[in-house]
Structure formats: structure tokens, C-alpha cells
Amino acid sequence: MKNFKYFRPKNLDELLAIKNELKEEARLLAGGSNLLVYIKEGSLKSGTLVDIGSLAALKGIREKDGYLEIGAAETIIDIMASPVVSEKLPFLRESLRVFANPLIRNISTVAGNIAEGSPIADTAPLLLVLNSEVVAASITGRRNIPIDDFFISLGKTEIKANEVIITIRIPIPETGRGKFVKLGLRKGTSCSVVSVAVWLIANGRGVEDIRIALGGVAPLPLRAVKTEALFRGKILNEHNIGELALEVTNEITPITDVRGGAAYRSEVSAALLSKAVRECLGMEE
Amino acid sequence: MDVICAGKRSITLKINGRERSLEVRPNEILLNMLRERFNLMGSKYGCGIGECGACTVLLNGRAVLSCQILAISVAGQEITTIEGISRGASHSSHAGTAPAGTLHPAGTLHPAGTLHPLQAAFIEEGAVQCGFCTPGMIISAKALLDKNPDPNNEQIKEAIRGNMCRCTGYTNIISAVKSAAKRMLKE
Incomplete structure (x- = not known):
């Protein structure tokens, strides 16, 4: 716990200079909600805490x-x-x-x-x-x-x-509607098991364009571009939204961990995507 | 350019309305500073990872987790702990050590000070069970009422979403916040 240094840059030049000098050793501290956990649990033992919270x-x-x-x-x-x-x-x-x-x-x-x-x-x-x-x-x-x-x-x-x-x-999007849905283990404070964001540009229920992104289902947050292509041009109805949403399970690679199993994450991904699309269309609120 | 600080650094900040100066280590946690250096024992160390809210204090009027913040980074800013919200209290660093037995049924803490309406309402509504979450709950509720003096149940639930009560006494806590809001609106 004694190996930390502290530096509060006064301007961007100072920040960039110290980052250039110390590289990874410069640990940027804005909110600190992750960094302080690492310090306390001991996974981060040294470094210069560069306080950018009020820069x-x-x-x-x-x-x-x-x-x-x-x-x-x-x-x-x-x-x-x-x-x-x-x-x-x-x-x-x-x-x-x-x-x-x-x-x-x-x-x-x-x-x-x-x-x-x-x-x-x-x-x-x-x-x-x-x-x-x-x-x-x-x-x-x-x-x-x-x-x-x-x-x-x-x-x-x-x-x-x-x-x-x-x-x-x-x-700033000129057209379209977005929806973000997240499933955590509880409502307050919890990390996402799966999260899905959708931006939908629709004419009535016809899909002009759609962008779909997911968290918690692969090593990276990812865009589901294949599923997007399947949605594009479709006239959506009560039945085909769920069927199209199910396709997303083919392009994700969820893992099993303490927050949920891989199969569960797959099912939840499709369900959340379906829900997000329906909400963009005003089919449920 | 400011020097990189490897050892202790002097900081000045306001705690419960009083200007304080002290030397802190670069990695000294705000909560530890409040508890160990100022004997302000109201704020609690719970989970340590930002999930329980037992360490909640006000930073410039906003509810934050004092175990997730470095003391050194709040230099020049204003901290309010549970000890600082009762009215007319001495704001001394030892205010938090007054034994619970000194509470008067009418809600007076001490001849020198009166309970904040939230504190009084928590007692009256039976919103305190084991009490570990209570200081954090009250601070989060105060942050809410300062911005929104007449919140509905959903807004109260949202405001205390980061504060866990493992006795699960949420119903009484929400009633207490509503009752305190009513009382404060009348004042």
C-alpha cells in the first residue's frame, strides 16, 4: 500500500506529458469506482494515480x-x-x-x-x-x-x-428510436448478465435500418451485424420479431460464470433483443 | 508543473461545515480518513466494492461512496457525514460517539442539537433494524430531498437503490423518507 504516488495535472499538456513519461504506470483516476477496488483488493499495488476528475x-x-x-x-x-x-x-x-x-x-x-x-x-x-x-x-x-x-x-x-x-x-441521429435493456441479478447496482442496445429506423413497422449491440455475451461488447442484416427490409409483426431476434444467438459466444450460464445468456439475449425492438416500435412499454 | 507526490500531502477540506487540514497518504480512502482521523464513525465500511452504500456521504451535496474515493482527491471540497446533518449539533468530530441512550423520545439528540427530520422519522417509523445501513440510507435520502422535496415512492426507491438493507426493512425506510418529506414541507 505504500507504492502509490499522486499527481493532479493542471491542464491537458501536463496530463499528456505524464502519460507519455509513465505509460501504463500512470493510472488515470476520474471517478475511481474501478481503480479504488483494485487498490483495496490488492490487484493494483503500485503506480502514479493521475487525478483527472476535476480537469x-x-x-x-x-x-x-x-x-x-x-x-x-x-x-x-x-x-x-x-x-x-x-x-x-x-x-x-x-x-x-x-x-x-x-x-x-x-x-x-x-x-x-x-x-x-x-x-x-x-x-x-x-x-x-x-x-x-x-x-x-x-x-x-x-x-x-x-x-x-x-x-x-x-x-x-x-x-x-x-x-x-x-x-x-x-x-446526433436525425431519425430513429433507441432502446437499451439490461438484465442484472437484481435491480440496484448489479453488473449486467446481458445487455442489449437497439437503434431502429423504421417506416411504420418496416425496418429501414437497425443497429444492434450486446454486452456480456462475448469477450467484447459487440455489434450483431448478421442479425441486423436479417432485420433490414423486413416488415415486423408479432411473430417474426421473436424469430429474427433468435438469430442473434448464432453470432454471440457467451460464457458461463457466476452471473449466469452460457445457454441462459443466449436465451436472454434473444428475449432482450425482441423486447428492445418491440419497445422501439411502441409495441410494449 | 506540480510535483508528483510520493509521500503525504497536506490537504484542506470542509467536513460537516468545519474547515479541516491534515496530511494524507496518496492512497488513503476518504472513509478511513473520516473514521480514523476524525472519529466520525457514522459512515460504515461494508462491502468495499461499491455495492452496499453503507459508506455514503455527501460530497458537495451529492451522495457518493466514501470508500470509493481518495481523501487526497477531495481537497478543497465539502463533505457532510451523518454526524453533520442534525440541526444545531456541535458538528464536532465526536458528535457521532454520543451513546444512543441519550436520545430523547421527542427526538432531541442533545440539548445542543435536534435530529434532522429524516433521523427523527427513521426512529418513529421503525426504519432502523440493525442500523448498519441507516447512516448511508439517510444521507442518500437527504440528497434526494434537497433536490426533490416531495418525492413519490418510485423516486425514493431510485434514490436509495445503491443502499442495501440486509434486514430488508425497505418498506419502513420508504415510509420514513415520505414522512420526513411531509414534515420538512410544513416547516
Whole structure:
């Protein structure tokens, strides 16, 4: 417990400089809801805690060039309370209502949620169906990483050791409706067993376009592109939604762990997808 | 550039309305600081992983988990613990050590202070069983009532979603929050 150092950068240049110097040894602390658990349980024994929680350069929620731009240190609660989010992307605000609990939402951030490359990060399916971008910065410059390229393997993301996530960019959708459904072992605070996000652009019940993303069913949060293709162009009704949703079980590779068996996760994935699509169509609420 | 701090660092913060200065280690947990350095024993260490809510305190008016926050990172900010919410209480670091037996049935804690309506309502509604979750519950409820003075049952449930009562006395807890809200609206 004695091997920790602490540093609070005053601006982005200081942050990028220390990240470049220390690489993985620099442990970014925004909300800290994961990092502090690692410190307490002893899986993280040393490092420099780089406190970015109040860094102004990573704050701010704004609309710019048709994108919603969310600073990496913005808390979930501030995103939910943001008038810009409410006006431009109420789907995001509504979806975050099932994120952890108010105590965690008050400190944790979207960037921190996805930064660990966890397959059950609740914001990952949302960012995936919204075609978001992650803006990474280092001392050599910035780059925009499409969310489809962001998750590489379990616990690993596209962010390099000298880079920092500075902004999440979400293109503001002009049409369509979204729904995020999550099954946890209980309502409050629990990690997802399976989560499903859907963005549906429909004409009546005809599917013009659909994007489907799932968490908890593979080593990565993933887009179900084959199932999307099957949905596209279909006129949906009471019967075929469930049949089409069942197809998602062919492109996921769930595991069995303490939160549920693989077969159970498969069944739940199809059921949640069906529910999400129905809710997008206003067939159940 | 600010130096990287390897050893202790001096911080100043406000705890229950009083300015406090102390030296903290980089990895010192806020909850431990409150309990061990200021003897504020109301906030409890439960699960340690952010699932139980027993360590809930207010940080600048927002309910947060004090076992998930480093003391060093709340420098300059304002913390309120269960000891700091009773009215007219001395806010001393030892307020939390007053034995429960000093409670007066009418709800007075001590001649110097009066229970917060939430505290009084928790007693009246029988919302305290083993009591371990109570400080966290009351802090979460206070954060709610400060923003929404007249919440419905769903809003109360949502506000205390991060606080577990393993005696499962949720019904009385919700009644207590409603009753406190009513009382506070009348004041």
C-alpha cells in the first residue's frame, strides 16, 4: 500500500506529458469506482494515480458539427442532467438510468466505463449502436477512433500506453428510436448478465435500418451485424420479431460464470433483443 | 508543473461545515480518513466494492461512496457525514460517539442539537433494524430531498437503490423518507 504516488495535472499538456513519461504506470483516476477496488483488493499495488476528475479540459458536454461531444471526465449524472443531451439524444439519458446506482453515477464517467475493455460496460452497447467515436490524445496529437475499432480483446482497447481518452463523440441521429435493456441479478447496482442496445429506423413497422449491440455475451461488447442484416427490409409483426431476434444467438459466444450460464445468456439475449425492438416500435412499454 | 507526490500531502477540506487540514497518504480512502482521523464513525465500511452504500456521504451535496474515493482527491471540497446533518449539533468530530441512550423520545439528540427530520422519522417509523445501513440510507435520502422535496415512492426507491438493507426493512425506510418529506414541507 505504500507504492502509490499522486499527481493532479493542471491542464491537458501536463496530463499528456505524464502519460507519455509513465505509460501504463500512470493510472488515470476520474471517478475511481474501478481503480479504488483494485487498490483495496490488492490487484493494483503500485503506480502514479493521475487525478483527472476535476480537469477542466476533460469537462463539458456540447453539440458541435452534428455531434454530441462529452468530455472524458464528465460524470454519468451530469450527462443525464445535461440540457443538450435531453434535447439532442434523450435515448442516452434514458439508457443511463439503469447504469449502476445514483451513488456510482455521481462519480463515474463514460470514458472510465469503456476504458477497461470490459464486455459488460453498460455504456458500450449504447456507444456502438450510436456509431460513436472515441477521441484519444497523446503528446504527438489526437485521433478519432471509431467505436467499432475501439474494443480489441478482453480488457484491451485501442488506446495506446501514451494516450488518454479526452472526448466521446456521438453523431446526433436525425431519425430513429433507441432502446437499451439490461438484465442484472437484481435491480440496484448489479453488473449486467446481458445487455442489449437497439437503434431502429423504421417506416411504420418496416425496418429501414437497425443497429444492434450486446454486452456480456462475448469477450467484447459487440455489434450483431448478421442479425441486423436479417432485420433490414423486413416488415415486423408479432411473430417474426421473436424469430429474427433468435438469430442473434448464432453470432454471440457467451460464457458461463457466476452471473449466469452460457445457454441462459443466449436465451436472454434473444428475449432482450425482441423486447428492445418491440419497445422501439411502441409495441410494449 | 506540480510535483508528483510520493509521500503525504497536506490537504484542506470542509467536513460537516468545519474547515479541516491534515496530511494524507496518496492512497488513503476518504472513509478511513473520516473514521480514523476524525472519529466520525457514522459512515460504515461494508462491502468495499461499491455495492452496499453503507459508506455514503455527501460530497458537495451529492451522495457518493466514501470508500470509493481518495481523501487526497477531495481537497478543497465539502463533505457532510451523518454526524453533520442534525440541526444545531456541535458538528464536532465526536458528535457521532454520543451513546444512543441519550436520545430523547421527542427526538432531541442533545440539548445542543435536534435530529434532522429524516433521523427523527427513521426512529418513529421503525426504519432502523440493525442500523448498519441507516447512516448511508439517510444521507442518500437527504440528497434526494434537497433536490426533490416531495418525492413519490418510485423516486425514493431510485434514490436509495445503491443502499442495501440486509434486514430488508425497505418498506419502513420508504415510509420514513415520505414522512420526513411531509414534515420538512410544513416547516
